[in-house]
Amino acid sequence: MKLSKNSDSLKKYSDFKNVYDFGRSKANKYLVMYVCENQLSMNRLGISVSKKVGNSVVRHRLARLIRESYRLNEVVLSSGLDIVVVARKSASEVRYHEIESAFMHLSKLHKITIK
Numbered sequence: 001m002k003l004s005k006n007s008d009s010l011k012k013y014s015d016f017k018n019v020y021d022f023g024r025s026k027a028n029k030y031l032v033m034y035v036c037e038n039q040l041s042m043n044r045l046g047i048s049v050s051k052k053v054g055n056s057v058v059r060h061r062l063a064r065l066i067r068e069s070y071r072l073n074e075v076v077l078s079s080g081l082d083i084v085v086v087a088r089k090s091a092s093e094v095r096y097h098e099i100e101s102a103f104m105h106l107s108k109l110h111k112i113t114i115k
Helices: 013-022 056-076 089-095 098-111
Strands: 005-009 024-027 031-037 043-048 080-087
Touching: 013 031, 013 043, 013 080, 024 098, 031 098, 043 056, 056 080, 056 089, 056 098, 089 098
Parallel strands: 005 043, 043 080
Antiparallel strands: 024 031, 031 080
C-alpha cells in the first residue's frame, strides 16, 4: 500500500526481520518503534499489532491510527528509513491524539525528526 509519494509500506517478512535484527528500538507506554536505515530515498513503514492487543476491529483501528500519525507527520521525519511500529496492549483503549503523541515522542527519541 502506498502511503504517499515519499513513502511506502513494509510487506515482506524479511524486511521486518531486517529492521528487528539491525535497527535500533525505543519504547514508551503505547508503542515500540524500530528504525533502520535503508538504501532508498524514501521511508518504508511497517505496523505490527499482535492478537494479544485485541480482536480484529481493535487491531485494524490501531493500525489505521498509527498509519495516520505517520502520514500527517512524515514531512518532519528524515528520509531513507525503514520504520516498524509495534502497538502495545495498553494502546487498545486510547484515542488518536495519544497515539500521535506517542509516535512523535519515539521519533524524537530516535532523532529522526527534522524540525
